[in-house]
Amino acid sequence: MDYAVVAVPAAPIRRKPNHRKEMVNQLLFGETVKVLREKNDLWVKVRSLHDGYEGWTTNTLLQEVNEGFASTRSAFVTSEMLGNVHLDDRKINIPVGSSLPFFNDGKARPDDPVGRGLLGKKEFTFSGNYFKRDEQIPSAELITNLTAPWMNAPYLWGGRTVLGVDCSGFVQVIYKLMGID
Numbered sequence: 793m794d795y796a797v798v799a800v801p802a803a804p805i806r807r808k809p810n811h812r813k814e815m816v817n818q819l820l821f822g823e824t825v826k827v828l829r830e831k832n833d834l835w836v837k838v839r840s841l842h843d844g845y846e847g848w849t850t851n852t853l854l855q856e857v858n859e860g861f862a863s864t865r866s867a868f869v870t871s872e873m874l875g876n877v878h879l880d881d882r883k884i885n886i887p888v889g890s891s892l893p894f895f896n897d898g899k900a901r902p903d904d905p906v907g908r909g910l911l912g913k914k915e916f917t918f919s920g921n922y923f924k925r926d927e928q929i930p931s932a933e934l935i936t937n938l939t940a941p942w943m944n945a946p947y948l949w950g951g952r953t954v955l956g957v958d959c960s961g962f963v964q965v966i967y968k969l970m971g972i973d
Contacts, residue, residue, distance in 0.1 A: 793827045793836065795862035796854035797893065801886045802953050803854070805847035809835035815950040817845045818961065821877065821884070822891030824862040825854065842973065843964060866891035868922050869969060873941055873954050875920025887953040888941075889965035892918055925971035938969050 798819045805817040809831050817840070819825065825838035828846065836854070839846045841862060870890045877884045894900050899917045928934065941954070948956025952965055967973070 793830070793851070793854075793856045795857050795859050796825050796827060796836075796838070796851075797857050797861070798823050798825070798853060799855040800853045801884060801890070803849050805838070805840075805845060805849050805950070807847060809837070809848040813848075815948075816847050817843075817950050818952040819849070820890045820952060820965075821886040822866055822893050824857065824891075824893075826862065842968075861893070864893070865925075865973075866893045866895070867924050867926065868892040868895045869925055870918070870920060870922050871969065872921040875918060875922070877916050877918050879916040887955070889952070889968050892922055895922075925968070928969065928971045930970045930972070934970060935966070938966050 798821055801821055803819045804815045805819060807814045807816050819838075819840055819842075824841045826841060827836050827838055829837040830851070831837070831848075834850050834852075835848050836851050837846065837848050838854075869892065870886060870888055873888050874885045875888075875890070877886050892900065895918065898919070900915055942957070942962065945954045945957050945962075947958060949958050950961065951957040952961035957965075
């Protein structure tokens with residue numbers, strides 16, 4: 793596996809390949825990674841294509857994709873604290889700031905030549921609020937609207953969701969929502 797997309801709501805990224813080791817980051821649904829190393833048929837060392845962070849996660853949280861898919865910046869992101877992705881007969885709750893790759897009119901387009909391989913070549917739908925990143929104009933009002941729902945979110949080292957977030961994860965998600973990498 794050379795490239796992958798996160799196929800779960802939030803994938804913990806650890807300093808070392810062990811569930812007991814420090815979580816240094818989280819990757820959100822739809823974010824892509826370059827796979828740097830594999831260990832023991834379970835662990836993979838990855839570099840996030842969104843922020844460049846490196847660390848270890850389990851391969852069960854990722855779906856292999858091609859380089860074209862991985863290098864394409866997702867135009868759409870989720871904008872409500874928890875939204876629903878429907879994949880086959882499963883409903884997955886995904887956090888705000890999740891990427892919706894190859895998404896248009898409520899569904900992913902796995903037939904896109906670059907997007908082949910998305911979540912096992914399966915189409916998914918999203919029912920919730922989302923917006924196109926490039927259409928956001930950063931302003932004080934937008935920052936207030938994006939940050940207010942995070943009040944009282946618990947602190948979690950390396951976290952990037954309202955269920956647990958640290959300072960850099962919070963800033964990354966808010967910037968991503970404003971279309972700024």
